[in-house]
Amino acid sequence: MVTPEEHAAHDTAAEKKIISDVEKYGFHVAIIPGDGYSPAFAYTIGLFKAYGYPELICFGLNQDLLHSVLWSGKELLDKQPRPDQCIGYPDFIGDYNVRFLTVDRDWYGYYFGYGIWFNQGIDFPALQIVWPDKQALYPWEEGFNPAWKAGQPLLDRNLDFRFxxxxxxxxxxxxxxxxxxxxxxxxxxxxxxxxxLCDTTYVLDDLKIVALEQLTKRDPTINELFQLNYGWQARRVVKAAEWQEEEYAAAEADEEEETAD
Structure with missing residues (x-):
């Protein structure tokens, strides 16, 4: 487990690197690896302050390609600071066009961590670069490859259902x-x-199967856990409390089974 001191040292080093890159190149690219459940993504820091451009974000590609896509995005903004969101743009990923979407600020806290620090808040625009599947279909189009859908969340929508x-x-x-x-x-x-779970019963007869959306409508605060990784759990004492995340130990599952018996 990372100690508070190690976390602070990491933040200090990252912030120095961001400032250095913005001074040298005009912007910094932050790359966040995937964790097995949530996809890898990358975003720019500094485009808004240095050029007045929107910051850029892209998901679901390997790290080198994410970096390349964001650099291509900056080069496009040099020519067209406000990309047309109704058309595709070539020369980003092979023979495929990409599209741009305006990122809703309600997503910023989940994805623009150091960008929020650098800009001292969320008062900056951002665009998502969206790539198609091999049939040149985009995630919002019928027929898009369902196996790729989870790798590219769309940050202009789905605020009521983030999973x-x-x-x-x-x-x-x-x-x-x-x-x-x-x-x-x-x-x-x-x-x-x-x-x-309500954490008041582990009796099998009490278990029910429902659609996930039924629960997000009943309790929108569970949307905060849409990035909870495989093999993890989150707990809170009361509904108004903060979620506390931890790895889900198999021993706890065994204990629950014994309690149910």
Whole structure:
């Protein structure tokens, strides 16, 4: 586990690198690796302050390609500071065009961490560069490769449902939650299954299967956990409390089974 001192040292080094790159190149590219569930992504820092351009973000490609796409994006902004969001632009990824979307500021806190630090808040514009599948279809178009959909969240929409899964994906909850008890524990199992529990019962007869969207409508605060990795869980004492995330130990599952017996 990273100590507070190590975390502070990392932040200091990262901030120095960002300032240095902006002074030298006009902007910095922050690359965030994927974790097995959430996709890798990269975003620019400094385009707005240095040039008045929107910052750029792109998801789901390998790190070298993400870096290349953002540099190509900056070169396009040099010629066209306000890209037309209704057309595709070539010369980013092989023979495929990319499209631009305006990022809703409600997404900034999840993806522009150092960008928010550098700009001293969220008062800066941002565009998402979106790539198509091999059939040249984009994620919002019918027929887009479903296997690639989770790798490229669209940051101009879906504020009411942030999860990468489909809205109707089946998840586990309890009858007590459906009867009104708050969700106090969320488990994202290693196999991808989700559990949304009240933490008052582990009796199998109380388990229910519902569509995930049914629970986000009932309790929008669970949207905060849309990036919870496989094999992790989040807990809170009461509904108004902050979620505390931790790895989900198999021993806890065994303990729950013993309690149910």
């Amino acid at each position: 990468r899964e489909e809205r109707n994906v089946a998840v586990f909850t309890t009858q007590q939650v459906l009867d009104g008890l708050p969700i106090l524990r969320v488990i994202h199992e290693a196999d991808g299954d989700w559990q949304f």
